[in-house]
Amino acid sequence: MSTIREMTEKRPWLAWVLFFLTVVVVFLLGLLASSIVERRIEAAYVNVPRSEISQFEPRNEVWGENYPREFQSYYATADTSFQSKYNGNAEIDMLEQHPAMVVMWAGYLFSADYTQGKGHYYSISDIRENLRTGAPMSPEQGPQPSTCWTCKSPDVPRLMNEMGAAEFYSKTWAELGPEVVNPIGCGDCHEAETMNLTITRPALIEAFERMGKDITQASHQEMRSLVCAQCHVEYYFNKEIADGSQYLVFPWDNGFTAEAMEEYYDNLEFSDWTHKLSRAPMLKAQHPGYETYMTGIHAQRGVSCADCHMPYISEGGQKFTNHKMTSPLQNISSSCQVCHREETEELVRSVYRNQDKVMETRNILEQLIVRAHVEAKTAWDLGATEEQMEDILMGIRHAQWRWDYAAASHGASFHSPLEISRLVGTAITIAQETRLDLARLLSELGQNEEIPYPDISTKAKAQEFIGLPMEKMREEKEEFLETVIPKWEEIAAEREASWNTPVAN
Numbered sequence: 001m002s003t004i005r006e007m008t009e010k011r012p013w014l015a016w017v018l019f020f021l022t023v024v025v026v027f028l029l030g031l032l033a034s035s036i037v038e039r040r041i042e043a044a045y046v047n048v049p050r051s052e053i054s055q056f057e058p059r060n061e062v063w064g065e066n067y068p069r070e071f072q073s074y075y076a077t078a079d080t081s082f083q084s085k086y087n088g089n090a091e092i093d094m095l096e097q098h099p100a101m102v103v104m105w106a107g108y109l110f111s112a113d114y115t116q117g118k119g120h121y122y123s124i125s126d127i128r129e130n131l132r133t134g135a136p137m138s139p140e141q142g143p144q145p146s147t148c149w150t151c152k153s154p155d156v157p158r159l160m161n162e163m164g165a166a167e168f169y170s171k172t173w174a175e176l177g178p179e180v181v182n183p184i185g186c187g188d189c190h191e192a193e194t195m196n197l198t199i200t201r202p203a204l205i206e207a208f209e210r211m212g213k214d215i216t217q218a219s220h221q222e223m224r225s226l227v228c229a230q231c232h233v234e235y236y237f238n239k240e241i242a243d244g245s246q247y248l249v250f251p252w253d254n255g256f257t258a259e260a261m262e263e264y265y266d267n268l269e270f271s272d273w274t275h276k277l278s279r280a281p282m283l284k285a286q287h288p289g290y291e292t293y294m295t296g297i298h299a300q301r302g303v304s305c306a307d308c309h310m311p312y313i314s315e316g317g318q319k320f321t322n323h324k325m326t327s328p329l330q331n332i333s334s335s336c337q338v339c340h341r342e343e344t345e346e347l348v349r350s351v352y353r354n355q356d357k358v359m360e361t362r363n364i365l366e367q368l369i370v371r372a373h374v375e376a377k378t379a380w381d382l383g384a385t386e387e388q389m390e391d392i393l394m395g396i397r398h399a400q401w402r403w404d405y406a407a408a409s410h411g412a413s414f415h416s417p418l419e420i421s422r423l424v425g426t427a428i429t430i431a432q433e434t435r436l437d438l439a440r441l442l443s444e445l446g447q448n449e450e451i452p453y454p455d456i457s458t459k460a461k462a463q464e465f466i467g468l469p470m471e472k473m474r475e476e477k478e479e480f481l482e483t484v485i486p487k488w489e490e491i492a493a494e495r496e497a498s499w500n501t502p503v504a505n
Contacts, residue, residue, distance in 0.1 A: 053192040056158040059496070060185035067186070067195070069320050073313075074185065076324035077119030084329050086355050087410055092116040095459040100366040101407075102462035103373060103454070104400060107276030108284060111466060112473055116410075120184035120325060123152045128485060131473050133173060145246040146171035150201060151231035154187030155180045157200040165202045169237075170245035177484070178491040189227040197223040201230040207250035224304035225290065232289035232305075234261060234405070236270065256291040258405040258423055262398060271397075276466060278376035280393040285404035292409040296416035308335045327411075351414055358406070358413035361424045365403050367453070368431040372396050375438045375451050382445040392441065395434030402427035 051065050064071025083090040094114045095102055105111040113131035117123075127133055133144055147169045150156055159179055160168050168176075191198045199205055199215060204226065208215040218226055237246035254260035262283070265271075271281035293299050298308070306321060311334040313322045328335035329351065332344050340347060376392060402423050406412055412420045442448075456462035463470050 055192045056161050056187065057192065058154040058158050058182040058185075058187055060154070060182065060187075063186035063190075063192075069315060069318060070323050071186075073320075074323035075121065077326070078121040079324075080118050082326065082330045084327055085352050086359065086413075087116060087327070088330075089119050089326055090116075091118055093459070095462070098366065099456045099459050099462040100370050102459060102468075103277070103370045103456055103466060104366065104403075105284070106373070106466040108273045108282070110284065111463065112468055112470065123184040124181060125183075127152055128177075129477070129481065131477055144173035145169065145237060146173055146176045147237050147246045147248050148173050149176055149180045150203070150248055152184065153180045153182050154185050154200075155182050157187060160202070166242035166245050166247065169242070169247050174484075178488040178495075181488070181492040188230070197227050199226065199230060201248075203235065203248040203250050204230050204233075207252045210253050221302065221304055224306035224310075225293070225299075228305040228309075229290035232287055234286050234288035234291060236265070236272070252291075256294045257419075258288075258402055261291075261405075262401055265401075275373060275396070278373040278393065278396055279380060279389075280373075280376065280396040280400075282397055283401045283404070285401065285408040288405060288409040289411065289415070292412040292419065293415045295419040298415065303339075307338075311335045311338065354417040355413045358417060358420050358424065361421065361428065362403065362406060365399070365424055365428050365431060368428065368435065369396070369400050369403060370456070371451075371453060372399070372431055372435050372438065374454060375435065375442065378447060378451050379438060379441055379445060382442070382447055384441060384445060388441055392434055392437050395430055395437065399427045399431040399434060402430070 051062065053063060053066065057063065060071065060074065064074075077089075080090050082088045083092070092115065094116055095111075101114060102111045105114075109132040115126075115130065117126055127148070133148070156168070159176065188200055189197055197220065205215055215226065233250055235248055235250050238249045239246055241247035241249070251261045251264045254264050265283055269281075270283075272284040273282055274280070275282050290305075293305065308328040309325050310321050310323060311328075311331065312319055313334060314320075322331075322334070329348060332347055336347050337344070342350075373396065376389065376396060379389065379392075406420045406423050406427075409415075409420075442451075454462075454465050456465055460470075
């Protein structure tokens, strides 16, 4: 103090400088304190629930009254403007891009329509408008089961609570159509009272139990992936668990790899359909995103699905999860660059390099599998026996299963590029060995010339090649949308009008 006094006595102007500096510091500290108090008040106000919400409330708008920021960000899933080099959230006709898929799925509804799903906002409209729902392609397939609704709506937990899971699975898709009307949302992943993450689909819980794991012991960080694993997984419909139902099951008993699930299916002698050309007992991969994620570097490092696809953001003093579930490439600064320090352009190039390499070998595999189906049909036409074809058909089944596993798990070439490259490589080997066996058999049957590759340069040509009645299917779907859907919507409106709807204060 004596030093400061001596300095100010010698330099009187210095006292004024110190005075003004003190005023400025006090003013700034006051602003900081005011900001902190205001944000705490705002946070306290926002976090006070305005309405009581039932655990089985399916309407996202009702949840949105209490959680407006999350609700607003969720409805950004209606945006379909983003398209990366491969996929995105734009509507893409995958059969037009890869006509070989039509032949690979001959005899199965995916050969008629495989459009990349848009955001969660469209989960109901997408499944209603798809050509795969409605009249079956063949009588033996029968109507689509209600199990197809399982991952499409928070109405599903409500219905399972009312009737039980087995009863829910026993219905047809059309029977529950008027009941399942709200798109994927809050009630699928959150407890109403605490907003903690929760599992609402029994198939995931049952899969963990069969593996000897207690899903209730999962950490919050693990739950940020497990709520996604309720739907973004491989599954099948087991008709033997409960009479009259097509019970949803995740085939994880032997592990998460494609080979482990293949073994599981082979032991059950399960098949999704019999191929129209080759007569092979086929497996259709669904969307094993969680399984491929589990074999990748991000899972090994403890990074969750939500860390990349639903990164945290701040707004008005509030930190919350962005519920615009989308590709990390659409929001690199909040997702990738939280951990990675490379520039945006380099991160994008890195992703595309991996995807390009996988796609290059995947395209080769598709052509080999198409040839195998066509050559197998020729063998049947020439009089091949069941015994002669048994190993060949199993080879086709295994090669296409590996291809489908890699193709259907959207983002797999990013989530686990080494695993997917390995998988496609083994499938190429299986397909080539199967075609060698076919060549020997065809030679024995008198076919010594190369069987020409079909002209499937477009989706339309490929569908014509396998004999799909596309015009009839489109007419039936149009009639369905014009006559049935309005009735469903009328029933749903009457039902929801009878519910007590919470109103914000």
